[in-house]
Amino acid sequence: MNEVLRIVPLGGLGEIGLNMMLIEYGDSAVAIDCGVMFPEPSMLGIDLVIPDLTYLRERPGRLQAIVCTHGHEDHVGALPFVVREMPVPTYATPFAHALVAHKLEEHELVRPLERFRAGDSWRVGPFEIEAIHITHSIVDAVGLAIRTPLGTIVHTGDFKFDQTPLDGLPSDLRRFAALGDAGVLALLSDSTNVDRPGVTPSERSLTARFEATFRRARGRVLVATFASHLHRIQQVLDVSATTGRRVAVLGRGMVQNVEIGRDLGYLRVPPGLIVDVAEARGLPPERVTLLSTGSQGEPLSALARIAMDDHKQVRVEPGDTVIMSSRIIPGNEKSIGDVINHLCRRGADVLHEPYAGLHVSGHASQSELQLMLQLTRPRYFVPVHGEYRHLVRHCGLAADMGLAPADCFLLEDGDVLEIDAAGARRAESVASGRVFVDGKGVGDVGDVVLRDRRHLSDGGLVLAILAVNQHTGEIISGPDLISRGFVFEDESQVYFEHAKEAVLEALAALAPESRTAPAEVKEEMRKALRRYFRKTLERRPVILPVVMEL
Ligand SMILES: [Zn+2]
Ligand SMILES: [Zn+2]
Structure with missing residues (x-):
């Protein structure tokens, strides 16, 4: 064969x-x-x-x-x-x-x-x-x-x-x-x-740098890293033990993986080293390490919450040192930057890549x-x-x-x-x-839906509703304009009045046989509104015309 x-x-x-x-x-x-x-x-x-x-x-x-x-x-x-x-x-x-x-x-x-x-x-x-x-x-x-x-x-x-x-x-x-x-x-x-x-440096090359940083830190040390990086977590545990700090673990993923790592024998944790967060709060700051998720600035992570002062148990204070021990995954620069800004504003000394040398x-x-x-x-x-x-x-x-x-x-x-x-x-x-x-x-959201979402997020939405007589095409009411994410509704009134006039003008120019064809009426409304908003405001909202035949 x-x-x-x-x-x-x-x-x-x-x-x-x-x-x-x-x-x-x-x-x-x-x-x-x-x-x-x-x-x-x-x-x-x-x-x-x-x-x-x-x-x-x-x-x-x-x-x-x-x-x-x-x-x-x-x-x-x-x-x-x-x-x-x-x-x-x-x-x-x-x-x-x-x-x-x-x-x-x-x-x-x-x-x-x-x-x-x-x-x-x-x-x-x-x-x-x-x-x-x-x-x-x-x-x-x-x-x-x-x-x-x-x-x-x-x-x-x-x-x-x-x-x-x-x-x-x-x-x-x-x-x-x-x-x-x-x-x-x-x-x-x-x-x-x-x-x-x-050659990529060895994980072990970090030990001395972590130790020096921990010894220098006057207050608490908060280390954020990937929850799956058990060797990095082990380093934090070991260095905490040698520098006389207890470790509290923050974040669901981190708590879960530390537990799995202990169960499977990948993490060696000396008895008494890990304490719960409440206990850590009772210790002098220079005796505490916090180990946390959120090194990518994930908005719901423990670190992001702490940075926003939105964490139930932990607040960052002047004198605290925060170590972001991971690379920046492309695409996350902005959220990581935001977290670092907030932590700095609260007085923390933030060490992060590529300057800190606390990641390989x-x-x-x-x-x-x-x-x-x-x-x-x-x-x-x-x-x-x-x-x-x-x-x-x-x-x-x-x-x-x-x-x-x-x-x-x-x-x-x-x-x-x-x-x-x-x-x-x-x-x-x-x-x-x-x-x-x-x-x-x-799979129900594809490129077309994403394009609409981008378009909506760029220009907002204007809904135009028109009621017409189904036999004659005569306008019974409207067009009524409703917008979202486009312009302040209060300030929009004057624009909307003029936009309505523009739509009515365009419809008046329609051939009589087109007035009873809803698709053509809709297209005419869309074109008129698009033209008007572009000319007066230089904006391109998503325009959704609705024609009700009565
Ligand atoms: Zn991998
Ligand atoms: Zn990979």
Whole structure:
């Protein structure tokens, strides 16, 4: 049988987020990750963005399983939306498993959820999947080796080569080298930090800086970081213990993950170190650390509430030090800036990136990416997890290392790489894209609705209501004008009077047979109002004409 192997990215190639990669052989597919993207500011009212599943939907039964490389939202966030429709088993490492289980529970879904550990191998359809330990900004992250009848595909997951990780478990370089010796058909590698020369610093390099900052702080220290970053959380706990501070944990996600981390043995917490917020309030400020969510300025997070002085238990005061220990995810600059402004106004000393040196990335820089290529020596190379510019640069990096440019494939979402005995080539693209989640609606808000929302938010709305005689077209009443988000209703009266006249004038000029055609009357009203508001106010509200035939 001359079957082909297909690599089908449904998300994550062309953006940071939305990661979902299909590996297909014959009629079987396994998905690597299933993530969300957070909405851009122009996506008004959108809560989440998930990958378009049309391709899988049109091929029922093809997807056999989903394997998660780690528990970050851009890798597991879309899972509930996918397994709701396609109830295939999901495989995850223990920490990711706990996070996914929570998610499924929140969505009231019962779906098969399997646990694996780095070093495990198992079969899914025609594939043999092996998990390889790598270091990243979350515990329990893995790369994958997927053995197929045509050769082995290595997917790095999100990784860096931290040689001195806090838990003493560096990435399994030997396994990658062994795979390289045995022959790797294709390498799919993380491109996030391809722009950064050298090596990403170790998590451990932060310990001394945290300690110095904690010792210098006169009052309380509040650290905001990602709730899933257990190693960063461990640093905060350790440094608090050595500098004589107790730690109070704030924010639902942080409380949940500290608990999961303790249960699974990833967090070592000395007895008595963690206290509740009420107890922390009774301690001298220089004996208190607060550990909180909200490093991205999320409006409902503990940190944002504290910054706005809207938190039930915690107030920031002069003398407090706030550490934002995370990178700024593009798109969040404004909300993070707002939070920092508010904290500064309350007298806090705010330390944040890129100045503070109290964060290191979880992604490999150039030298590590080169090492990954060196170890695995793939026949074909596909950069993943990046915007287009990152993917281009990563291809360049591979070419610099001697890979033939024809063997480096710059794929975007929906582009398909087909491999068979004769070699690898690009095949016809498949449906892909972004699906918006707004409240309980999935996919019912598309580009047209978003354009309307943008238009409404730019210019507001004017509703024009006209009553006409259905037989003669004679105007019985109106047009009545009502507006929202357009201009102060009080001040609008004079404009609206003139606008009404403009509409009546336009209607009077209509041919008699058009007056009894509501669609034409509406269009005439719309045109007249658009013209009038543009001329007098230079504004373009959304105009909604209504014609009632009596
Ligand atoms: Zn990640
Ligand atoms: Zn990621």
